Amino acid sequence: MKTGRLAVAGLVAALSLSGIAARADQVEHSFILTNDIDQMTDPDGRGGLDRVLAVVAAERAAKGDNALFVHAGDTFGPSLMSRFDEGAHIVDLLNLVPPDVFVPGNQEFDFGEAVFRQRVGDADFPVLAANLSHPRGLMAGIQDTRIVEVDGVRIGFVGAIEEDAADLSEVGALRLSDPLAAAETTAQALREAGADFVVAVMSTSNSVDQRAIQSKAFDMLLSGDDHDLVAFYNGITAHAESGSQGDYVTIVDVAFNVT
Template identity: 35%
Template sequence: MPRRPAARFRPVLAALLCAGITAFPACAPADPPACALIFSTNDTHGRLLPAEQSWSEGRPVGGSAALAAYVARERSATPECPLFVVSGGDIMQGTPISNFTDGRSTIEAMNGIGYDAAAIGNHEFDWGVDVLVERIADADFAMLGANIYLKGTDRHPDWVRPWTIVERDGVRVGFVGATTRSTPVVARPSLVADFDFRSISDALDRYIPEVRAAGVDFVVAVMHEGAFCEIGLPEDAADACRGPALEALAAATAPFDYAVTGHTHSRLETEIRGVPVIQSYSNTMAYGLGRIDRSAEGVVGAQRLGVRQAWADEIAPDPDVERLVASYSAEIAAIVDRVIVDLPEALSAPRDGDFPLGRIVADAQRHASGADVALMNNGGIRRSLPAGPVTFEDLFELQPFNNMLVRHTMTGAQLLRTLEHSARGGDVDLHASGIVVRYDPGAPLGERVLEVTFDDGSPLRPEGRYVVTANDFIAGGGGGYTTFAEAEVIDPLEVADLEALVAYLEAQPQPLPIPRAPRWIAVPSGP
């Protein structure tokens, strides 16, 4: 059997074989070595100013001017590799400095930082498509949604770009972007009713070949879809990290070189088929950094350089971005700095369950609407509150969506089905005011609520009639809450959730009494 040529003779043989026949594929000139740095954020939610966090021990974290400075630092640290800046989406909604301008201030700050691309997040739709289209026009970077289609068609809306290519220092990187398929549930349904949010893996398989055919060195998948890693497990352990973003990437057959995710506000550092996947918490608290290389032999490999904390006191802020943010901040200072309430202790906001901060919000909505019951979704409670003086800005960031309150006259049976839907995941995702619910998280779906008692001690009667207040997100079907639409009377109020909360807190004794008694009481069955 002939032996393969020794490695030291292969270049000589290749040169002899390819002399004068460069049209033969194996003899075509190889692409030169190349590299790219990928600087990523996700879920910045209009966080243009640095802020202290509950874990930061009084130190300021994040903000646009600090991020711009970190971009410059990382770029100068590796000058041989051009740096590209990308976001995993949900960029604008969440703070007064951004919301009061319908996100214009955020887009200007991102332009100043030098973003190249961003996935469209579900909260990009919060102010309606017309505003989103305006912000897309304002952006110096591409906002991408390869899986967003006009409902029932195979066409994208005119304002959606599935991919973009950015060239810097001779290196061309293609970005293919996508949006969480849960958008019709986690966004206000009426705002996205004209669109389908289809398979992310199908979108990647459709457009990555198109991007490669356009001529790129590397392809980056960027999506507003997320995952979580189990704390304490090594990230390369089987099933250490799970979630729909990883499922979509694993299902895609078209090869990509790096992936940036978002939506779950988590730290994610893992791999899919050896390709790095990253997510960097939220609210500009951190950024992700990775590197993609192509060798002289044409082999492409990538590595995560880590999720890095964006301490605002460790770096001199970018002066241009700092001036921009300061000008917007000055315009709203008189409104946002006003103290509303004094808290005797810090109040946390877990992702699920029944907790004091959520009870306070639900109490405020019942007080504002005069209802028998108020129900507040956990997803609308966006931050914790510190002990001591709490400002309007703090409360705005707690409830930034300007959801309006809606009163419903419902039967007891309809209210019961609504509560069952809250308990569908084992834990609950609604806060209640006016009732106490006992439930079995392990019982079959639809049979978990055991008992509902009103504040006056009376039980819920299926045939009874009750006035139930909810915000217009869940009242409109958000979160899968369809029973509100079945109410006998639906009465939209001219009261926003934040307005109700501010009025309620200002009317309470100071410091604020904390409602500690649980309103959802788990009663597990079995041994």
């Protein structure tokens, strides 16, 4: 497993009432990303969930609440172990080092809607999916967004799932809408609610990822589903993805000037 870092300068500017700029203090937040990982360990000694969680624990020990762990999904299946317990062991392991944000991918639905709901209920971490709905509003344990405030910076997260998850897995009565449209609308709502920095966490195809970057609706995109290794910043939106099976852990360090 390799750990890669991408540095991004994020500015949260403020002026005093007199119009004179206040002194800015710089704070740094680290976004630790994993995705597409269903194996507890790896036979070649490189990846595996155990090593990913060790990296997360070390980052949190060093940085405290400024280290934010994001999981972009595709983890409950399709491992051999999941055929015995339908992904329960993955939730148990993640509960030991809980993600700050978890967004489901299509493989969270490999065992049907009822099992998905059970796993969400067992999770000690927030599950986000802005484009997932139920005709009768039965969405216990699933949120559209989350805002985390650390050191004066309000970070808004929105989650979205690839729409074709309904074709690839067993979503039951749950419904999936256009992930980018839902994420864009929700991102605007996050900014209106006071978020200084908006992060889209999306288990989506590369084509959706590229359109998300082009939309300029998000300050950062943390993605899964493609199994690609990505570390990219165009001056407006940062984009990261961490391959698959924990072979890589991508960490995005963002510096904020807070007044």
